[in-house]
Amino acid sequence: MKQYLKLDEWNIIEEGFDPENHEISESIFSIGNGHMGQRANFEEHYSGRSLQGSYMAGVYYPDKTRVGWWKNGYPEYFAKVLNSTNWIGLDLEFDGVRLDLAQAQVRDFVRTLNMKEGYLKRTFTAVLDGGRELRVEAVRFVSMAEKEIGAIEYRVTPVNVDGTLKLTLYLDADVKNKDSNYDEKFWDAVSEANEDGFASLTVKTKKLDFYVTSSMKCVVTAGGRPVQGTADLLTAEKKVAQVLLVPASRGQEIVIRKYVSNVTSRDYGVAELFETGRKRVEEAAAKGFSLLLQEQAAVWAGKWKESDIVIEGDVAAQQAIRFNIFQLNQTYTGEDERLNIGPKGFTGEKYGGSTYWDTEAYCLPFYLSTAEERIPRNLLVYRYKHLEKAKENARKLGFAKGALYPMVTMNGEECHNEWEITFEEIHRNGAIAYGIFNYVNYTGDKAYWGEYGFEVLVEISRFWEERVHYTPGKDKYVMLGVTGPNEYENNVNNNWYTNRIAVWTMEYTLQVMKELEALDPARLQDLKTKLGLRDEETAKWREIIAKMYYPADDSRGIFLQQDGFLDKELIPVSELDPKHLPLNQKWSWDRILRSCYIKQADVLQGLYFLGHLYDRDTKKRNFDFYEPMTVHESSLSPCVHSILACELGYQEKAYEMYLRTARLDLDNYNNDTEDGCHITSMAGTWMSVVQGFGGLRVQDGVLVLNPFLPGHWSAFSFKTMFRGACLKVEVGNGRVTVTNETAQEVSVRIQGRDRKVAGHGALTETLAGAPV
Amino acid sequence: MKQYLKLDEWNIIEEGFDPENHEISESIFSIGNGHMGQRANFEEHYSGRSLQGSYMAGVYYPDKTRVGWWKNGYPEYFAKVLNSTNWIGLDLEFDGVRLDLAQAQVRDFVRTLNMKEGYLKRTFTAVLDGGRELRVEAVRFVSMAEKEIGAIEYRVTPVNVDGTLKLTLYLDADVKNKDSNYDEKFWDAVSEANEDGFASLTVKTKKLDFYVTSSMKCVVTAGGRPVQGTADLLTAEKKVAQVLLVPASRGQEIVIRKYVSNVTSRDYGVAELFETGRKRVEEAAAKGFSLLLQEQAAVWAGKWKESDIVIEGDVAAQQAIRFNIFQLNQTYTGEDERLNIGPKGFTGEKYGGSTYWDTEAYCLPFYLSTAEERIPRNLLVYRYKHLEKAKENARKLGFAKGALYPMVTMNGEECHNEWEITFEEIHRNGAIAYGIFNYVNYTGDKAYWGEYGFEVLVEISRFWEERVHYTPGKDKYVMLGVTGPNEYENNVNNNWYTNRIAVWTMEYTLQVMKELEALDPARLQDLKTKLGLRDEETAKWREIIAKMYYPADDSRGIFLQQDGFLDKELIPVSELDPKHLPLNQKWSWDRILRSCYIKQADVLQGLYFLGHLYDRDTKKRNFDFYEPMTVHESSLSPCVHSILACELGYQEKAYEMYLRTARLDLDNYNNDTEDGCHITSMAGTWMSVVQGFGGLRVQDGVLVLNPFLPGHWSAFSFKTMFRGACLKVEVGNGRVTVTNETAQEVSVRIQGRDRKVAGHGALTETLAGAPV
Secondary structure, X not given: OOOOEEOOOOEEEEEOOOHHHHHHHHHHOOEEOOOEEEOOOOOOXXXXXXXXXXXXXXXXXXXXXXXXXXXXXXXXXXXXXXXXXXXXXXXXXXXXXEOOOOOOEEEEEEXXXXXXXOEEEEEEEEEOXXXXXXXXXXXXXXOXXXXXXXXXXXXXXXXXXXXXXXXXEEEEOOXXXXXXXXXXXXXXXXXXXXXXXXXXXXXXXXXXXXXXXXXXXXXXXXXXXXXXXXXXXXXXXXXXXXXXXXXXXXXXXXXXXXXXXXXXXXXXXXXXXXXXHHHHHXXXXXXXXXXXXXXXXXXXXXXXXXXXXXXXXXXXXXXXXXXXXXXXXXXXXXXXXXXXXXXXXXXXXXXHHOEOOHHHHHHHHHHHHHOOOHHHHHHHHHHHHOHHHHHHHHHHOOOOOOOOOOOOEOOOOOOOOOHHHHOOXXXXXXXXXXXXXXXXXXXXXXXXXXXXHHHHHHHXXXXXXXXXXXXXXXXXXXXXXXXXXXXXXXXXXXXXHHHHHHHHHHHHHHHHHHHHHHHOHHHHHHHHHXXXXXXXXXXXXXXXXXXXXXXXXXXXXXXXXXXXXXXXXXXXXXXXXXXXXXXXXXXXXXXXXXXXXXXXXXXXXXXXXXXXXXXXXXXXXXXXXXXXXXXXXXXXXXXXXXXXXHHHOOHHHHHHHHHHHHOOOOOOOOOOHHHOOOHHHHHHHHHHHHHHHOOOEEEOOEEEEOOOOOOOOOEXXXXXXXXXXXXXXXXXXXXXXXXXXXXXXXXXXXXXXXXXXXXXXXXXXXXXXXXX | OOOOEEOOOOEEEEEOOOHHHHHHHHHHOOEEOOOXXXXXXXXXXXXXXXXXXXXEOOOEEEEEOOOOOOOOOOOOEEEEEOOOOEXXXXXXXXXXXXXXXXXXXXXXXXXXXXXXXXXXXXXXXXXXHHHOEEEEEEEEEEOOOOOOEEEEEEEEEEOOOXXXXXXXXXXXXXXXXXXXXXXXXXXXXXXXXXXXXXXXXXXXXXXXXXXXXXXXXXXXXXOOEEOXXXXXXXXXXXXXXXXXXXXXXXOOOEEEEEEEEEEEOOOOXXXXXXXXXXXXXXXXXXXXXXXXXXXXXXXXXXXXXXXOEEEEOOHHHHHHHHHHHHHHHHXXXXXXXXXOOXXXXXXXXXXXHOEOOHHHHHHHHHHHHHOOOHHHHHHHHHHHHOHXXXXXXXXXXXXXXXXXXXXXXXXXOOOOOOHHHHOOOOHHHHHHHHHHHHHHHHHOOOHHXXXXXXXXXHHXXXXXXXXXXXXXXXXXXXXXXXXXXXXXXXXXXXXXHXXXXXXXXXXXXXXXXXXXXXXXXXXHHHHHHHHOOOHXXXXXXXXXXXXXXXXXXXXXXXXXXXXXXXXXXOOXXXXXXXXXXXXXXXXXXXXXXXXXXXXXXXXXXXXXXXXXXXXXXXXXXXHHHHHHHXXXXXXXXXXXXXXXXXXXXXXXXXXXXXXXXXXXOOOXXXXXXXXXXXXXXXXXXXXXXXXXXXXXXXXXXXXXXXXXXXXXXXXXXXXXXXXXXXXXXXEEOOXXXXXXXXXXXXXXXEOOEXXXXXXXXXXXXXXXXXXX
């Protein structure tokens, strides 16, 4: 836990430079636009500790697997997001002394992430040897309007001395990943171009042959007049640089504008890259920095109009929720169905930038509420496109049929390598099926079933069918040897959540089949033929549905996390000496495993997902049993607890859980923000507000709202898209108001009453007391 | 499986050179003497595939742990046996062409391991370019009489041409371990000496500062006359070499005798190493090769007198059992209580040469029967000396008291790093307690309890006390989250074997305490004070003993391997398509884990260890249940099944299991002999014969024999020491004869009847039918 950032509603602000915080800030102040992302590394040389990170979405490296002890079935590689060409680089030397904030005395340092308009700004005065002062103001962004463009405006003013400023503006692909398994560099040189005012660099990955061309145009003015003539053009393998010598007079501002395009072979033929990159960057330079920045602000204004959450009376909470929304929008725009959402987005290397079940379980609702329908739909299509790989994955693990989606993937292939997770954390398959339900339930887009969804559902159901088996001793089907979402248990039998989501998948698949039969029988017939779906299979699913074993404790009226859970010593976290926390840093793995403590409570996860199938008392009994043993050492845990707590009327608990998720990175809660921000859990924070405090659900095609106002806030409001409409929900002053920002009438079930909100109309109700 | 070796009762013989088999042969033809060991690498240069291996007992390297995903509690390093100075090196160049069996045409190649006299011999004719033939006969051994001495006699005869032989005799420490985690070299140079006829090299390990000095004296004759004058002395960092140019005439034999001493800082002060090494090697050279070899043969004659097993009518079985006995005697002599028995002995790097529970569970009985009492005693003292480290290990894992011995160790510290083994395979602690029981039961040396054993037992019992907990739902004590000896289950609850061995430890500790009370109350009081042993503790042990939970299936009358075992699909191995075997190569880890298949059956291991506590019917029911599901993919598995099968009268099964263990390496059964031989499982083979077919046990201080003769053999005999006596047991011709080779009378219970064998007497009985 580290709190060094200033509270502000629209900005993240760091005042004063402390090298100890720099890597954390590099994560937090990251910028991105879905196509690329950039950690808040300094443009100028910095010799202190830093994690360099320039990332291109979808460009990855299959880094050969490294393990202590090989297990049969491990994947050959771990797909890693690549640290790519450093395109921000801009070195300054003032009369022979290089500007380096690790060496200079730094005054008046302010770093600001302007979330409203989407740029990073940094101002400081550096005092070089002999007291020579340079005032710097640097602004940069990656454009949401022109996805391949990044732009930097870097202003330098000698405060108290004249001299010569030597500028080196460069592109450098001689970079590496800090987390490279075998300490290799991942890039090979392809070509360089370097001419007065323009340079270009093409590199390719050592494996998989991703090509990336970075091109730059630089415009320098001194005292408002263009600086002409490059002193030197330096070209080396994987590096191009341009050197300018600029006479610098005291008080006179030198402005460097660096425009960069980053284009990749994912979007263009290799032969087109150079010309495309050049064209893009020339267009950007012609447009100029100010106009590009105006466009940027305009796109962000649109994003905020769709997705902003306003919290009144709590600046820390307001800043936090906007930070989370900002980062989510920076990470995934939904424009490219080949992409997905990595746990660290573009803010770090860790977890490889790959896709986890986080997408379906936590991120999907955010995009359902805040983006056009095609955007969450693309997240689902991504999995459809990986279906063949998921089937191959199941075959590799010995299954005769069905599909097992990977735990971690970049291209559909598994790349995780801990047996207890890779092979056993198969509940992920259920989340992928649930994502389809969630999307269709929210949007009403039943066409998705016939187009993509049904095939995925059938293959997942087939996997479950083979993965369970009948055991005569119980006269039931069981599922042995799994790891549930609670990763503080490994290799358990009959994890309730996994058993339940498996059966639910089969139930939903059968339901979809029935609906398709009515909606589009010809398409269903085509699909059944394509899939070779036999009646014996669906009959088997029905049998499994009827005879699945669910561990439970009838005396307590709860579901059991897994077989044997009640044999554990059940001691609430509150009775544990806090010196033992966090368990994952203080306890050896076996001690965690055999304890009752829960990383994230998967019974509660199941009751959240399938909330429409369980009554409030069941939820309450299970919440009351599991919540006290949950240590929330997954960033994905508190949001679900917060939402359930809201539903159950546990207001203080709900707010406590909200706080654990909302400022996770801003306050470096888990002491790991330097590795990158927890992007996917940010979606969970959003859920805590909208589904938790807002009580938003969709049931039977109706938008349900059951809001309550946390005692610490005076009011809050959020937007949500729903089936073509956009609604604003405001909660405060004892009232809840729903405003329809679109023309079409919308049905809502607010505080239990069915109402209609007319096009461009609004309705207001008195805020009910929270349920007791 | 690969069968290329000739059958012979006393020798391992490879005829013809096939580079494909070379690495396997390098393992099988290894030589050792407890102090050092040497794979059967060629003396001369060899450019083909080879695993170089020269090992010094007790000299190891703490190689930084390498894992894919770090778990809290993992050790910092894995201790590895070190590939040390290549002392056998001897390069030959004949008129400018280097002798290299990967390049030359090789004729009449014969490699022989003479087990009776303890040396390795190799003869071949190499045809060099232009048809020039060299005849070579090379003999080498490491001396059992002079543990620091190795000697080589290398005879070369030009068959059909005259020329000049350039000899390079060297010591080379610029070597590395193939399994180095970070591809480092582990040795640093210290000093070199090089003078006519003598050279010395001292190196030290980069960590832990083990110093090793290797010294050589070389004597070369041509046609019987000494070759004088060294052409060149080459000294480099970590390498010394002497070059001789020898005129070589057709048909005239050149004999190179290379004497080497290897002395280490484990035995001498660093300052003494050079002089000691020089003295040793000069003494050896003065003695000469023939005399050294005579001494070697004499020591081996003594070993065979103590430990030989004779099998008649089955040369393959005879060769196999002698090979196993030979390798065990090469690996551990018991002279040095700081040493123990690595799973690969001196035959390879794998498993780090470290100590596992194999020692207590499988090796101890061999040394109890075939060596003086002090030798198995030293194996136990080894653990006593590690008690403080085992207590530290328990603290590291969060235990407030007690000792947890490591899974793998070199110096008492844990160095294994798979959580499911390192942290959970705690049954090893029980084996260490059982070793004490086994030793005292066999030898009657109850003084061991007071001297060393009781402290170890108390600390292990304390560990178990803390590791179990009471669960009200069962009104029992349970033990959650363990891995039993059957490593094809991980993280299970209530593994029967572990629960049982834990309670047995407490029972035995209380029994020892009671006996000590009678034998030496003062010592017991001292120990109780030293240990701070309180009455509440022993009372707690009694409570746990009374209330331990053991999973069982009453309808089948069997113990359950762990909770939930009967929920598995129970399909015998015989019904499994053989294409699935071995499972560990064909199935992914999760599939193995959730299957019923057993690597080694730990319920049966428990019934073997505690055979005196269970009746024959109980053993039979459990054997009948578990044996059919056991795949024996641990080299340690078949021996226990073989012994139990003998006891139960399953003669064919017993012989089948014997075959699986006896020729494991000679026939490369598991396709991994190139990594080294399975030394510890060789002790299991010995047990199959002596405890299985011989039916040897010790009960109530009496030697019990219940022999039967496998149908494939005409007779067999073995020796066993017992409480100062040495007995020879011969089985064949329908009779069993016990001959007492010592003066003292011995009581035996033979085929159920108590008899006495007079000093130097013998008794013969008709061999009973096997029990039905």
